[in-house]
Amino acid sequence: MQGPDWSRGGASSKRIMCLSHEVVRFPVFKLGVLATFIYQDFLKQAESLYNELDLTGRGKADKHLCEAVIYELHQAVLKTMDDPIRQARNTIAVM
Numbered sequence: 001m002q003g004p005d006w007s008r009g010g011a012s013s014k015r016i017m018c019l020s021h022e023v024v025r026f027p028v029f030k031l032g033v034l035a036t037f038i039y040q041d042f043l044k045q046a047e048s049l050y051n052e053l054d055l056t057g058r059g060k061a062d063k064h065l066c067e068a069v070i071y072e073l074h075q076a077v078l079k080t081m082d083d084p085i086r087q088a089r090n091t092i093a094v095m
Contacts, residue, residue, distance in 0.1 A: 019025055052060035053069060 049069065050061055050066075053065050055062070055065075
């Protein structure tokens with residue numbers, strides 16, 4: 001898996017790149033590294049999940065199965081967003 005190709009000079013890369021005379025402060029650099037790792041992890045998780053849904057092993061997953069998984073993921077996010085502190089307390093209480 002590869003990260004973004006900054007050499008193409010797309011609109012988003014131009015917004016976040018520095019000019020040759022500018023400097024990058026550590027907090028900005030740290031957040032950039034964090035975002036890169038999160039993005040890489042997201043891509044790995046998405047690929048792994050898709051491979052699980054590709055029941056034939058041909059690089060094609062059933063549309064209805066994918067939609068059902070995406071719906072369930074969306075519902076999980078909505079439940080967590082309702083009250084994340086309460087959710088965390090409930091999780092800790094169960095442990």
